[in-house]
Amino acid sequence: MEDELMLNVNHLSVEFKTKKGTVHAVRDVSFSLKKGEVLAIVGESGCGKSALCKAIMGVLPKNATTEGRVMLQDRNLLTVKEKERRRLRGSVFSMIFQDPLTALNPTMTIGSQIAEAIYIHQPKMRKEEVKERVYELLELVGIENPKTRAKQYAYEFSGGMRQRSVLAIALANDPAILLADEPTTALDVTIQAQILTLLREIQQKKNMATMFVSHDLRVVNQVADRVAVMYAGKIVEIGTREEIFKDPRHPYTWGLLKSLPEFSRGQKELFTIPGMPPSLLTLPKGDPFAVRNDYALAIDYEKEPPMFEVSATHQAATWLLHEKAPKVAFTTPAVFASEAGPVEVAKSTGTEIIRVNHLTKEFRMPGKRRFTAVSDVSFSVKEGEIFGLVGESGSGKSTVARCLMDVYTDYTGEIFYDEIPVHDKEARKKYKKRLQMERQMIFQDSTSSLNQRKKISYLVTEPFRIQHLKPKRGSLEKEAIFQLSYVGIDEQSMQKYPRELSGGQRQRVAIARAVATDPKLLIADEPVAALDVSIQAQIINLFKHLQKEHGFSIIFIAHDLAMVEFLCDRVGVMKNGELVEVGDTAEIFANPKHAYTKELLAAVPKIYKEGAPCEK
DSSP, X not given: OGGGEEEEEXXXXXXXXXXXXXXXXXXXXXXXXXXXXXXXXXXXTTSSHHHHHHHHHTOOOTTEEEEEEEXXXXXXXXXXXXXXXXXXXXXXXXXXXXXXXXXXOTTSOHHHHHHHHHHHHOTTXXXXXXXXXHHHXXXXXXXXXXXXXTTSOGGGSOHHHHHHXXXXXXXXXXXXXXXXXXXXXXXXXXXXXXXXXXXXXXXXXXXXXXXXXXXXXXXXXXXXXXXXXXXXXEEEEEEXXXXXXXXXXXXXXXXHHHTSGGGOTTSSSOXXXXXXXXXXXXXXXXXXXGGGOTTOOGGGGTSOOOOEEEETTEEEOOGGGSTTSOOOOOOXXXXXXXXXXXXXXXXXXXXXXXXXXXXXXXXXXXXXXXXEEEEEEEEEEETTOEEEXXXXXXXXXXXXXXXXXXXXXXXXXXXXXXXXXXXXXXXXXXXXXXXXXXXXXXXXXXXXHSOTTSOHHHXXXXXXXXXXXXXXXXXXXXXXXXXXXXTTOOGGGGGSOGGGSOHHHHHHHHHHHHHTTOOSEEEEESTTXXXXXXXXXXXXXXXXHHHXXXXXXXXXXXXXXXXXXXXXXXXXXXXXXXXXXXXXXXXXXXXXXXXXXXXXXXXXXXXXXXXXXXXX
16 A cells, blocks of 8 residues: 555644744644545634645745655655756646635636646647647536637636636646645535536546645535544544544534534524634643633643544544543534424514515626626515525626615616615615615625725724714724624724734624624625634624624525525525525425525535435
């Protein structure tokens, strides 16, 4: 079996020297990767997953230092010269990045970018051969009409096609090792299923060794042979897919699994891991997970646990595996527990807060063409109701949201907000201030929706400044403290900038700003798509809390159907600009009528089937 070993990582540590001190990003990590194997790396943001991949690829910044060995057969990748590294990158190992739009050059055609990857390693290859190889790769990743598509640019592709293009570039020189960093995070369930199937087929066809980095445990369950769980820069548990999902031994792995909606059916809230991951600048004494661990022992606060062997393929770093430790078992998901009752949902008043009649929105295209993004859509949302809007990218969900928020006003049809005809220009003008106060939107990307040059305290109180409102708590400072504490952000964060916060914290700031003026309607456009499973659970619970405490009406746009099922009272399904099905959430998920709804639900990755991991 030794000849099958592709990569052997021994005691790898990565540190970053910063003005604030040394960041211990990767700490004493060891694992192996065999030919044809898929090893998934999971964990929350900041646990060291991406730093680990960058160390292997040799693309760490200049302030990074490394220790240990990363052995590619008989070569240590940490000590080879840069010229040799460049030769290995792309030819021996290659990487797929999370955001294909930023990974692709907007000024070059897709075909040119694939050809560039080929020429770098095969400069003497004839032009016609390169062109045929480009078409072959596009076909390999499932892009139809390769000769036409090769001449197009990234902005002319959908999200799924861009991800396929990035995959084609990564496969251009038949690498032996593929590193995939969150390759399906922002994709719809149907596109995600296609990409995952494609990855698996190509990986098996070419017998590639693959490192698959993800925070989506459902996806990991579909693709992985083995799973490594990282926390605070270390691997805290590693084992086969079945061992990690069916018999996890580390409390952190338990927490990640229990944060999934599947474990909270019949409950009022999703399970969340308490607290936040520690700063890698100043790690606490003992086990860094101890302060978040409900099962922590006294020794956890004094000494970091070693790796204990559960089986020949399964190890976990927790003192609970010590022979003298109390026996604690992983609990059964609530979905299979006989005592799980019906989910308690807030009762709507029956009064409509939003009514949409025959909404149609067209866009002008080059050459006097017109594209219909939304076609004859009608629905309503009641006060105190959470209405889910689902469908693939390009189905018209965000266009509907922008029409509801008056971002687009050149549509046909009617939109009534609390009986105000907002489709009428004079009515919008007359009720402008009220409409701005009572309707708020939360965007998917909190990084771009928050001004990076302003401190958190300013951002949260921005609505009061814009509307010239007197803060309800007397001063802007007191208002900021109250609103931030309401969404679980401590007072010390007020003077920080958005870049100094985690993704989950930034999303909480965006929510705090949106609810500061007590709006009646919140429109949340993919607010948890890019967040870790534990942070997703916290945000979903926050939405539940806002609905219960304030009676907000929420339009929740998402592609995570498990979250929609847990959170929403009713659901609308969109396809190609049309609303093809609307109904109560329980009815839609239990008995879908439309063929497309059935297709969406069938594409959702599932973790457990009668208490065990699903078959791949």
